[in-house]
Amino acid sequence: MPHDEVYSLSPLASFQSVGDGAVVLLADSGQLYSCNDTSEAFLRHVDGKRSLADIVDLLAEEYEVEREMLEADLAELAASLIQEGVIVGGKN
Structure with missing residues (x-):
């Protein structure tokens, strides 16, 4: 996934912390x-x-994890969520 890819929640998806x-x-x-x-x-x-790189930066500050590992994990997660129809992406 490109680092400048910007994501949004799909119009058909709702996200709720519980x-x-x-x-x-x-x-x-x-x-x-x-x-x-x-x-x-x-x-x-x-x-x-926010781009993928922006989100990686935010989460790298929030959690003590290696940036490279976080970046790879989030790129994989984003690809999966796009495939499931949860998020949509577009270039920044």
Whole structure:
């Protein structure tokens, strides 16, 4: 995934933090996804304005993890969420 890729939540998806986790509901299919810590942290910053690199920077500051590993994990996560229809991407 390109570092300048900007993501937003799909118009058909709603994201909600609940208790110690979060869920995503896809309106068209009724599919409900529960989020792990990484997915929740990523989706909290998906706003249609931040690039993948911006989100990596924010999460690298928030959590003590290697930036390279975080970048690879988030790129993989973004690809999966795009495939599932949870987020959409476009160039910055």
